[in-house]
Amino acid sequence: MKDDNKVSMLKIAFFVIGLTFLIAAGGCTENKGSAEATTKKVLVLGFDGMDPKILKNLVEEGKLPNFELLMEIGDFKPLATSIPPQSPVAWANFITGMNPGGHGLFDFIHRDPNTMIPYLSTTKTESADKTISIGSWIIPLSSGKVTLLRQGSAFWEYLGKKGIPTTIFRVPANFPPAQADMQIYQLSGMGTPDIQGTYGTFSYYTDEELDDQDEDISGGKVFPVRVEASKFQAKLFGPKNTLQKDNPQTFVDFTVFVDPENAVAKVMLPGRQIMLKQGEWSDWVKVDFEIIPFLQSVSGIARFYLKEVRPNFKMYVTPVNIDPSSPALPISTPEDYSEELAREIGPFYTQGIPEDSKALSENVLDDGEFLQQANIVLGEELKMFDYELSRFKSGLLFFYFGRTDQLAHMFWRTMDPNHPAYDPTSKYRGLIEQTYIEMDGVLGKALKKLDEHTTLIVISDHGFAPFYRAFNLNTWLKNEGYASLTDESEGNLFLNVDWGKTQAYGAGFNGLYLNLSEREKQGIVQPWEKEVLLEEISKKLLAIRDPKTGEQVISRVYKADEVYNGPYVKDAPDLLVGYNSGYRASWETVLGKFPKELLRDNTEKWSGDHLMEAELVPGILLSNKEIKSEHPALYDIAPTILAEFGIPKGEGMIGNDVFTVLNIGRSR
Amino acid sequence: MFGGSKVKLDKDLLDRCKKHAEEAGYSSVEEFITYALEKELRKVEKRSRDGEEEITKRLKGLGYIE
Numbered sequence: 001m002k003d004d005n006k007v008s009m010l011k012i013a014f015f016v017i018g019l020t021f022l023i024a025a026g027g028c029t030e031n032k033g034s035a036e037a038t039t040k041k042v043l044v045l046g047f048d049g050m051d052p053k054i055l056k057n058l059v060e061e062g063k064l065p066n067f068e069l070l071m072e073i074g075d076f077k078p079l080a081t082s083i084p085p086q087s088p089v090a091w092a093n094f095i096t097g098m099n100p101g102g103h104g105l106f107d108f109i110h111r112d113p114n115t116m117i118p119y120l121s122t123t124k125t126e127s128a129d130k131t132i133s134i135g136s137w138i139i140p141l142s143s144g145k146v147t148l149l150r151q152g153s154a155f156w157e158y159l160g161k162k163g164i165p166t167t168i169f170r171v172p173a174n175f176p177p178a179q180a181d182m183q184i185y186q187l188s189g190m191g192t193p194d195i196q197g198t199y200g201t202f203s204y205y206t207d208e209e210l211d212d213q214d215e216d217i218s219g220g221k222v223f224p225v226r227v228e229a230s231k232f233q234a235k236l237f238g239p240k241n242t243l244q245k246d247n248p249q250t251f252v253d254f255t256v257f258v259d260p261e262n263a264v265a266k267v268m269l270p271g272r273q274i275m276l277k278q279g280e281w282s283d284w285v286k287v288d289f290e291i292i293p294f295l296q297s298v299s300g301i302a303r304f305y306l307k308e309v310r311p312n313f314k315m316y317v318t319p320v321n322i323d324p325s326s327p328a329l330p331i332s333t334p335e336d337y338s339e340e341l342a343r344e345i346g347p348f349y350t351q352g353i354p355e356d357s358k359a360l361s362e363n364v365l366d367d368g369e370f371l372q373q374a375n376i377v378l379g380e381e382l383k384m385f386d387y388e389l390s391r392f393k394s395g396l397l398f399f400y401f402g403r404t405d406q407l408a409h410m411f412w413r414t415m416d417p418n419h420p421a422y423d424p425t426s427k428y429r430g431l432i433e434q435t436y437i438e439m440d441g442v443l444g445k446a447l448k449k450l451d452e453h454t455t456l457i458v459i460s461d462h463g464f465a466p467f468y469r470a471f472n473l474n475t476w477l478k479n480e481g482y483a484s485l486t487d488e489s490e491g492n493l494f495l496n497v498d499w500g501k502t503q504a505y506g507a508g509f510n511g512l513y514l515n516l517s518e519r520e521k522q523g524i525v526q527p528w529e530k531e532v533l534l535e536e537i538s539k540k541l542l543a544i545r546d547p548k549t550g551e552q553v554i555s556r557v558y559k560a561d562e563v564y565n566g567p568y569v570k571d572a573p574d575l576l577v578g579y580n581s582g583y584r585a586s587w588e589t590v591l592g593k594f595p596k597e598l599l600r601d602n603t604e605k606w607s608g609d610h611l612m613e614a615e616l617v618p619g620i621l622l623s624n625k626e627i628k629s630e631h632p633a634l635y636d637i638a639p640t641i642l643a644e645f646g647i648p649k650g651e652g653m654i655g656n657d658v659f660t661v662l663n664i665g666r667s668r
Numbered sequence: 669m670f671g672g673s674k675v676k677l678d679k680d681l682l683d684r685c686k687k688h689a690e691e692a693g694y695s696s697v698e699e700f701i702t703y704a705l706e707k708e709l710r711k712v713e714k715r716s717r718d719g720e721e722e723i724t725k726r727l728k729g730l731g732y733i734e
């Protein structure tokens with residue numbers, strides 16, 4: 001029996017899950033006077049990764065009637081993306097109206113210059129620093145924290161000060177959402193973890209004989225099971241219990257009964273049972289993980305998919321998501337907004353990137369099953385979109401869809417004959433096109449809301465390109481003598497780097513750092529050597545040719561101090577590597593490994609990407625108003641939105657209102 | 669604590685350990701050596717166990733990394 005009030009009080013003091021967090025009491029900050037009733041509406045749709053070339057082609061083929069209509073009555077231009085063109089960086093440009101020098105996000109992955117350990121750039125988690133131990137329990141005396149690392153002000157803070165009703169729905173790089181004025185509704189998006197504190201770790205229960213390496217998969221965990229007497233027992237894992245010594249992972253026991261004749265199974269969880277036919281997905285199931293017996297538990301939600309019953313038993317369970325009706329971490333403002341949504345549409349995916357591309361990459365789900373899972377996500381998002389759109393009367397509504405990005409990543413190989421993983425027989429070759437058609441439908445709903453008071457803005461954060469060949473930047477640096485290793489192994493996380501002999505290293509997808517004496521703990525490059533070294537490395541990078549194709553691997557190299565403005569330029573990678581179309585950093589180099597080979601084919605299902613030179617993958621900008629700016633960029637959208645409400649652009653914003661300022665001669 | 673194997677140490681190194689153990693107030697040179705090794709191991713293990721596997725898994729959860 002749990003007492004809800006007690007639980008919420010305890011939540012504030014004691015709850016921790018692998019990440020820890022701070023809940024501020026109360027939802028309001030300052031009262032900005034009465035919210036002026038304004039009839040002005042700005043509706044912004046964000047379609048992650050929507051590409052202007054693909055969009056244009058499909059419009060010309062007559063497949064996107066609503067985009068075509070908007071292009072006719074309004075305007076359409078490519079939208080310059082961020083350097084580098086990665087979602088957290090790009091959306092941070094959108095949110096702050098700055099570039100990475102102003103908001104401090106340079107990549108998905110940063111590194112700590114003291115320890116050289118890579119970390120995910122958007123969020124920091126700190127355990128409580130004051131604790132007492134009682135037996136095997138560790139009681140925090142202060143709260144731990146989870147902090148959004150994006151700097152600068154979000155443009156909606158200016159809207160909040162003017163009392164303008166605002167809804168920011170799942171914009172990336174906004175977890176945890178900052179405390180805001182009363183009428184600012186936010187639901188966090190990309191960057192929001194699952195209950196285990198990861199980007200999404202699925203579970204896979206199977207009695208199939210697997211090699212050791214098949215059991216070690218990224219993005220998920222395989223649980224070998226043995227069906228005996230038509231049943232087996234297994235565990236579903238939750239967050240680490242940081243109130244206990246050694247932080248054991250919490251779990252819930254469950255039993256699966258496998259029907260001896262039919263392709264049916266019954267999953268018995270505490271207080272709940274699910275019957276599934278082979279090929280069936282369950283609804284969301286609430287799962288409670290005990291932190292303190294009878295007093296404190298953490299609520300998650302998961303879905304079960306019975307992939308196969310015989311000859312092998314195979315069951316996939318989604319990452320356990322933070323339960324929106326009882327969120328263990330701050331995922332919305334006001335705090336009960338996620339609960340309101342859950343009441344309205346039922347439970348829904350709260351993890352930042354809900355499409356389970358890892359399960360597809362690892363062949364735990366096949367193409368069709370992944371599509372089913374992605375369709376569950378889309379179904380939820382459409383319901384929430386309808387809900388928000390129906391009550392959108394005034395102010396700003398921003399709504400995000402990530403489907404165009406995730407499906408282009410995974411299914412590029414079905415439509416590009418040049419791709420190493422090209423599958424001419426795939427019945428999903430029309431899938432990317434289908435996704436654009438689905439977004440056209442979303443746009444159609446938005447167009448119906450247009451009136452003389454509404455400005456519609458449609459954007460994407462970047463476009464798309466093929467990812468054919470993976471480049472090991474760190475290996476290149478080693479081969480050229482800029483990096484040195486203590487042993488011959490591939491290494492991991494820079495653990496085998498001889499820093500005393502290393503001048504440069506690659507971290508993240510597009511970052512190249514010098515090992516600077518004044519910045520890195522074990523730095524050796526002196527300040528007076530920096531410029532010459534950067535010049536030399538840049539030249540050499542641009543000269544690299546792929547021995548297989550003869551193509552230029554890197555088409556552009558940017559110096560941070562030439563492309564960034566703001567207080568955080570000093571934290572940036574010294575060089576930003578702009579890969580040519582078809583080329584991308586390998587995952588090995590991203591994580592500080594040094595494989596033997598310099599380049600290799602990308603044969604993965606993750607076959608399209610955008611981590612290339614920014615000019616090669618611009619996004620889109622459409623509006624029902626004329627876009628006067630000649631070269632609109634992501635950082636222009638914030639001042640544009642503010643201008644719509646008669647608010648001057650915020651301090652530090654580097655862009656301009658695209659509807660009035662021409663930006664002639666702007667190169668970036 | 670008193671099981672395990674014998675380890676050979678260079679005489680100079682052992683002398684240095686003895687000297688420090690006495691000056692720092694350890695009850696024996698064994699106590700100091702055990703403490704010093706455990707401290708070092710904790711550092712290394714923390715980085716490689718807690719660190720490496722978990723860091724890598726967390727980073728690999730990102731779709732962009734295979």
